[in-house]
Structures are given as structure tokens and as C-alpha cells.
Amino acid sequence: MKYNVVIVRFGEMSTKGKNKKDFVAKLARSIRIALRENEDDYKMVIRHDHIYLYIINEISNLEKCLAEISGMYSFSLAYKIEDPDLDNLKELALKVFAEENGKTFKIRARRIDKSYPYISDEINREIATVILKNTPWRVDVHEPDVILDIEIREDGAYVFTKTLKGMGGYPTGSIGRCLMMLSGGIDSPVATYLLMRRGVEVTCIHFAAPPYTNSGVIDKLEDILKKLTKYQPKIRLFIVPFTKIQEKIYEISSEGYPITIMRRMMYRIASRLAERLNLPCLATGESVGQVASQTIDSLNVINSVTNLPVLRPLCTYDKVDIIKISEKIETYEISIRPYEDCCTIFAPVRPKTSPHFDECLRIEDQFDFAPLIDECLDNLEVKYIKFEN
Amino acid sequence: MIYFDNASSTKPSKEVLEAYLNAAENNYENPNSIHKLGMKNFNEINRIREKILKLLGLDSRYEVIFTSGATESNNLGIIGYYNKNKSRGNHIITTKVEHESVLDVFKFLESQGALVTYLDVNKDGEIDIEQFKKVINKNTILVSIMPVNNELGFALNIDEISKVVRTFPKCSLHLDCAQTVGKYKFDYSLGDMLTISGHKINGLKGCGALIKLKKINLNPLFYGGGQENGLRSGTLDYPAIVALHEALKITMNSFNENYKNIEVLRGYLVENLKNNDEISLNIFKNQTPYILNMDLLNKKASVVVEALSNEGIMVSSVSACNSKKEAPSHVLLALGKSDEEARNAIRLSFNKNNTLEETKIFIQKFNMILENIKGRKL
Numbered sequence: 001m002k003y004n005v006v007i008v009r010f011g012e013m014s015t016k017g018k019n020k021k022d023f024v025a026k027l028a029r030s031i032r033i034a035l036r037e038n039e040d041d042y043k044m045v046i047r048h049d050h051i052y053l054y055i056i057n058e059i060s061n062l063e064k065c066l067a068e069i070s071g072m073y074s075f076s077l078a079y080k081i082e083d084p085d086l087d088n089l090k091e092l093a094l095k096v097f098a099e100e101n102g103k104t105f106k107i108r109a110r111r112i113d114k115s116y117p118y119i120s121d122e123i124n125r126e127i128a129t130v131i132l133k134n135t136p137w138r139v140d141v142h143e144p145d146v147i148l149d150i151e152i153r154e155d156g157a158y159v160f161t162k163t164l165k166g167m168g169g170y171p172t173g174s175i176g177r178c179l180m181m182l183s184g185g186i187d188s189p190v191a192t193y194l195l196m197r198r199g200v201e202v203t204c205i206h207f208a209a210p211p212y213t214n215s216g217v218i219d220k221l222e223d224i225l226k227k228l229t230k231y232q233p234k235i236r237l238f239i240v241p242f243t244k245i246q247e248k249i250y251e252i253s254s255e256g257y258p259i260t261i262m263r264r265m266m267y268r269i270a271s272r273l274a275e276r277l278n279l280p281c282l283a284t285g286e287s288v289g290q291v292a293s294q295t296i297d298s299l300n301v302i303n304s305v306t307n308l309p310v311l312r313p314l315c316t317y318d319k320v321d322i323i324k325i326s327e328k329i330e331t332y333e334i335s336i337r338p339y340e341d342c343c344t345i346f347a348p349v350r351p352k353t354s355p356h357f358d359e360c361l362r363i364e365d366q367f368d369f370a371p372l373i374d375e376c377l378d379n380l381e382v383k384y385i386k387f388e389n
Numbered sequence: 390m391i392y393f394d395n396a397s398s399t400k401p402s403k404e405v406l407e408a409y410l411n412a413a414e415n416n417y418e419n420p421n422s423i424h425k426l427g428m429k430n431f432n433e434i435n436r437i438r439e440k441i442l443k444l445l446g447l448d449s450r451y452e453v454i455f456t457s458g459a460t461e462s463n464n465l466g467i468i469g470y471y472n473k474n475k476s477r478g479n480h481i482i483t484t485k486v487e488h489e490s491v492l493d494v495f496k497f498l499e500s501q502g503a504l505v506t507y508l509d510v511n512k513d514g515e516i517d518i519e520q521f522k523k524v525i526n527k528n529t530i531l532v533s534i535m536p537v538n539n540e541l542g543f544a545l546n547i548d549e550i551s552k553v554v555r556t557f558p559k560c561s562l563h564l565d566c567a568q569t570v571g572k573y574k575f576d577y578s579l580g581d582m583l584t585i586s587g588h589k590i591n592g593l594k595g596c597g598a599l600i601k602l603k604k605i606n607l608n609p610l611f612y613g614g615g616q617e618n619g620l621r622s623g624t625l626d627y628p629a630i631v632a633l634h635e636a637l638k639i640t641m642n643s644f645n646e647n648y649k650n651i652e653v654l655r656g657y658l659v660e661n662l663k664n665n666d667e668i669s670l671n672i673f674k675n676q677t678p679y680i681l682n683m684d685l686l687n688k689k690a691s692v693v694v695e696a697l698s699n700e701g702i703m704v705s706s707v708s709a710c711n712s713k714k715e716a717p718s719h720v721l722l723a724l725g726k727s728d729e730e731a732r733n734a735i736r737l738s739f740n741k742n743n744t745l746e747e748t749k750i751f752i753q754k755f756n757m758i759l760e761n762i763k764g765r766k767l
Contacts (some may be wrong), residue, residue: 213695247762
């Protein structure tokens with residue numbers, strides 16, 4: 001039996017107070033964007049507790065589309081009948097079980113509309129009796145193969161057996177905005193995805209140092225971000241011409257310090273751009289301990305150049321877990337394309353794992369980087385990556 | 390754009406594209422069909438086979454098997470030959486400087502039980518003929534060597550090798566001529582099997598040939614409709630074959646004229662680069678002018694290639710198939726270079742389309758880049 005309505009349940013938004021309606025409106029917008037090719041095939045009704053999508057014509061990849069929308073806890077593919085008369089429910093339940101696979105079942109009725117003449121338990125018993133008498137199905141209330149949910153509402157009864165997990169988190173853009181430092185490796189796209197899922201609208205910044213980095217990296221980034229437009233339909237990417245700063249750093253840095261100084265410069269530039277764009281925080285794909293610049297000591301020295309909060313969604317993730325997510329969101333294959341990123345040419349043999357503040361300041365004092373930083377910010381290139389099918 | 394990466398692939402010439410398009414539009418019928426249009430294409434292909442042999446100076450003892458390109462030709466000529474003839478001996482010989490489509494095939498056969506000798510090549514790009522004589526024996530059934538090296542452009546002493554191979558009647562000589570055709574004056578009849586490729590000579594990708602003595606028997610690599618005497622099943626690609634012939638015809642007919650022009654270009658480059666202390670040119674006594682290889686002494690090759698590419702000049706580091714891996718060039722290693730040197734060589738490779746003006750621009754940009762970018766030793 002084909003479902004005729006989808007019940008969408010909210011994620012953590014149900015903990016919100018008066019601003020909940022803003023979150024719900026953003027979720028509704030995300031759904032509209034995800035289903036924009038089928039806008040005539042369904043009708044959306046927003047209620048305070050759920051969003052209902054009444055299906056007019058079948059939407060082929062509906063389940064996949066909904067599973068990729070953040071801010072949705074779960075959704076059920078339900079069959080609605082206008083008249084929740086007990087006989088109608090019995091008839092419907094028989095139809096449902098004729099099509100389900102399994103041996104044991106459980107009925108789980110909820111009477112939201114208290115004017116309905118039977119209480120939930122009476123509904124459970126009435127429906128179960130019909131099933132037991134007319135089909136080989138048996139009851140198992142602890143571990144049933146199939147659970148039939150019946151929700152009695154003022155506008156009718158919603159009956160469903162299939163509830164799918166949503167992506168969780170908050171609707172895209174409902175939490176705030178950030179500037180993500182994107183390298184094109186495996187980690188930063190995953191961090192970007194996790195932020196988007198949590199409802200953060202992400203703008204990206206990439207540091208390019210041609211010819212030390214390959215121009216293929218930019219194509220690669222665009223391909224990665226295209227994958228992520230599923231979760232955030234429009235993404236801005238700023239590309240910083242970083243070559244001059246990079247060269248200067250390697251000229252003046254002492255042994256083991258170039259990467260630390262380079263990260264400090266990147267944070268400085270990112271902070272300046274964030275301020276200019278009114279973005280209240282930065283984000284990175286750093287994972288504690290993964291490389292020398294990501295030890296706690298290094299992060300401390302690097303982070304100290306900015307006053308903005310820095311979100312590090314991957315901070316406690318193991319590489320294997322990061323890779324799993326990147327495979328799920330289909331960025332892994334793109335990330336491992338063989339281009340030199342972040343200047344492998346300059347990578348010191350023994351980078352410092354616990355750099356000293358004083359040494360960083362001493363190195364940076366040797367040269368006035370301010371004009372070069374201004375130059376970077378004056379010569380940004382910006383790309384807009386948009387969702388396309 | 391200045392394109393100095395012609396050993397990777399060349400721009401198809403207008404004549405080739407026209408010939409292809411014309412055949413693809415008008416002669417699409419399957420050459421193996423027995424109606425008159427199919428027969429017409431089939432007969433034309435047979436005429437083309439003869440013309441190709443003639444262009445390469447080969448007589449009717451040879452035959453042409455059309456393939457998808459040099460890699461397939463090398464596989465067919467080596468694996469197909471080995472599988473058919475291994476009962477006569479189990480020893481096969483190649484060099485350490487071959488293209489992967491030969492080297493990896495030999496490694497594969499080695500894993501299947503073949504005895505393989507990988508010959509050294511000396512600093513002059515020559516095989517030590519005495520060493521070769523010691524290695525080849527009655528059990529040797531195949532020697533495969535490229536006459537002109539794809540990375541460095543040196544020409545191996547095939548005439549000497551061929552003379553020795555001829556004294557072993559069971560042994561055949563396969564020559565991977567993908568980088569030889571159009572680039573070096575060569576007597577193709579020195580080989581018993583020859584690999585040629587369309588896209589290296591201003592033809593199209595996806596078409597090449599294995600040319601072999603009729604008396605040599607091979608096993609096919611794939612089975613099916615039994616085309617090409619059962620050696621290469623699959624519908625004959627008539628338009629691609631027409632295009633391959635067209636490309637070869639233009640290349641061979643203008644060989645001398647192009648060769649002289651390229652010698653001038655290369656001479657200019659060598660003259661302007663030989664005193665540059667940032668680089669060391671890899672120059673050989675016998676070599677094609679179409680390839681100029683150099684070691685970068687202080688800079689990283691991938692960075693210089695990227696910098697040139699940003700200036701609109703396309704060159705390659707190692708060979709294009711290799712250059713995305715971070716591996717050193719096996720050819721330079723074989724010639725006794727250090728790992729560091731073998732990772733940091735760049736190759737310029739030319740085509741008749743290149744001009745002296747382009748080499749002048751190259752020198753200017755190249756010097757600027759070497760001056761500006763930071764070195765790898767810090």
C-alpha cells in the first residue's frame with residue numbers, strides 16, 4: 001500500500017523555546033529546496049510539532065532526499081484516512097499486514113485527539129484482535145518484527161510501519177555562520193559537513209600558493225563543495241593568494257617552525273576575512289594530535305593570534321572514523337586525488353610538536369607581514385558553488 | 390599556450406580529424422559485414438595495412454594488427470607472444486628504461502613464472518652489447534626494447550642488439566616504437582614486432598597497431614568475433630584506422646623537414662640552457678631532438694612544472710603517466726642518477742607545431758621562474 005503522507009519529526013529543536021518557529025521555518029525551507037523539482041507533487045503543512053508532506057504524486061527519491069536534510073530527527077511514511085472510524089482502521093490494518101514481511105507484530109496507538117471515543121489501549125486491542133483472527137501474525141510486544149503505529153488526530157488517523165532516521169542536528173543556517181578553513185584533504189570536507197549538519201552556514205577559505213600548490217586543487221575543492229551543496233545549497237569559497245607569505249615564512253623561520261608560523265598567518269588572514277564578512281567564528285578540520293601542528297601545544301600557539309572562537313568538529317575523531325564519514329558523504333575519492341596541497345615541498349623534516357610562543361614572536365618580528373596580509377585580502381578570489389542535479 | 394609536452398600526447402592534425410569525421414559519417418558499416426558496404430571498408434582497411442607497412446619501409450613479410458594503442462600493442466606483443474611460445478623457452482629480456490606498458494608486463498610474466506632479465510643502460514643511453522651477449526641464450530624467446538626512450542629521448546643501439554638476436558632463431562625482437570615514429574630515423578625492419586601509436590604523431594587516441602612478422606604466432610588477449618586473424622577480436626574501427634594511416638602518412642612524408650626544424654629549436658634551447666647552473670641537461674650522443682630532458686639541481690620539478698603551467702607553458706615531469714605519483718623516474722634511476730635527481734627532472738617534448746618564437750618565450754619565463762621560486766633545499 002502506497003503511503004500518502006510523510007510525517008517529519010524535528011531534531012533537537014523541540015528543546016527550543018519561543019524561537020522554535022524560526023527553526024521550523026528553516027527546516028521547511030530546506031525540505032522545499034531538497035524537493036524543488038517536485039514542488040507540485042506534494043503539499044506541505046507545518047504544525048507546531050511536526051511537518052506533514054501530503055503526497056500528491058509519487059516522488060521517486062523522496063526517502064534519500066529527506067535523509068540528507070539536517071534538523072530532522074526522523075520521518076515516517078504514513079497512510080492517512082480522514083475518517084478514523086474503528087472499522088476503517090481495522091480494514092486498513094489488514095491491508096498493511098498483508099504486505100508486510102515478518103511473523104510478529106505490535107500495535108502502538110496514540111490518541112492525540114482526546115475526543116476520540118476509544119482510549120489508546122482499546123484501539124490496540126481491537127486492531128490486534130482483527131489481525132490475530134484473520135492472519136497468521138502473532139503478537140510480540142517486546143521484539144516485534146513489525147510495529148504498526150496509529151496516531152489519531154483531529155484531521156484523521158495516520159497509520160505507518162516505516163520510520164526512517166533523519167540526519168539530526170539543526171536546519172541549515174539556523175544556528176549561525178562560520179568561516180571554514182578548507183585545504184582539500186580528507187578532514188576539512190568532513191568538518192564542513194558536520195558543521196552544516198549542526199545547522200551552521202559555512203563559508204570556506206582556501207590558501208593557495210601557486211606554483212608550490214597545484215591549480216588542480218581548486219577544481220578538486222569545487223568538486224568537494226559540490227558534493228556538500230546537498231546539505232547547504234549555496235557555498236562561498238574564498239581563495240587566498242598565499243605564495244608571497246609562504247615564501248617569506250620559509251626564508252625567516254628557524255628549524256621546525258615554518259608550519260607553525262604558516263598556520264598562525266592563515267588564522268590571521270581568516271580572522272580578518274571573517275570580520276569583513278561579519279562571520280562570528282572560524283572553523284577547521286583539525287583533529288587533536290593528528291599532525292605536529294595539531295598537538296594541544298601547537299593549537300595553543302596557533303590559536304592565540306585570533307580572538308574569534310574556532311570550531312573544530314573533528315577534534316576528537318580518529319582518522320579511520322573521519323574517513324568513514326568522508327566515504328559516506330562521497331568526498332573521500334575526491335580528497336585523495338593526487339595534488340600537492342599545503343606545500344609539501346616546504347614541510348620541514350622535523351616539525352615542532354611543542355612550539356614556543358617566544359620563538360614564534362621572534363621569527364615574526366623579523367619581517368613586517370602586515371602589508372603582505374593586506375595584499376592577500378585585497379586579492380581574494382571568490383567562487384560560488386551551487387547545488388545542481 | 391605553449392605546448393612542450395608532445396611526448397605525452399599531440400594535437401591531432403586537421404587532416405586527421407577530417408579523415409576521421411568523413412569516415413565516421415560515411416563509412417560506419419561494419420567491415421566484417423558481407424554486404425558490399427562492409428566489404429568496401431574491409432578492402433580499404435587491407436589497402437591501408439599495406440600503405441602503413443610501406444610508410445615504415447616494411448615488406449610483405451610483415452602484417453598489421455590494429456589495436457587500441459601502444460599499451461595494448463605492447464601487451465599483445467609480449468604476453469600474447471610469451472603464452473604462445475613459452476614451450477620453446479622461458480627466458481625473456483627487456484631493459485630497465487622501458488615504458489610501464491612493457492616493464493609492468495614483464496613483471497607480470499615474471500610473477501607467472503617467466504625468467505626475466507632487465508638489462509642495464511649506461512650513461513650514454515646504450516646497452517652494453519657484451520653484457521647482452523652473455524645474457525641471451527638458447528632459452529631466450531623474446532627481447533623487448535624501445536628504440537627511443539620516452540623520458541630522455543636517447544636512442545638505444547638496436548642495430549647491434551638486432552644482429553645478436555638474429556643469431557638465435559627461436560628469439561624474436563619486439564620494439565616499442567611509440568616514441569620512435571616521426572622522432573628518429575630508424576630502420577623498422579630491425580624488429581620482428583613493432584608497436585606504434587596514433588596519438589603520439591598528431592593522430593587520435595584510442596588507435597594504434599602491433600606490426601609483426603607473419604611467421605610469428607601469438608595468443609590473443611581477448612576473444613570474440615575473431616577479427617585480425619583471431620588475434621584482436623572486436624569490431625574494426627574503420628574511421629580510427631583511416632585516421633591512424635593519415636597521421637602516419639603526414640608524419641613520415643614530412644619527417645626530414647620537421648626533424649631539421651626541431652633540431653634548430655632544440656639547439657637554441659640547449660645553447661641557452663647549458664650554462665644555467667640551476668639545471669643539468671641530459672644529453673646523449675644518439676638521441677632524438679624531439680625530447681629535451683633536464684635535472685633541476687635546486688628546485689622541485691612538480692613546482693617548476695606548475696609554475697610554467699601557470700605561465701601557459703606545458704611541460705612534464707617524469708612521464709605523464711608517472712607524474713601524478715610521487716615516484717622518482719625509473720629511467721633516470723636506471724641511468725645511475727640519485728633518487729633526488731630522479732624525482733626532479735623535467736621533460737620538454739616537441740612537435741612540428743612548435744616554433745622558435747616559443748622556445749624564446751620559454752627561456753625567458755623559465756629563467757624568471759628559476760629565479761623567483763624557492764628551492765627544495767632550505
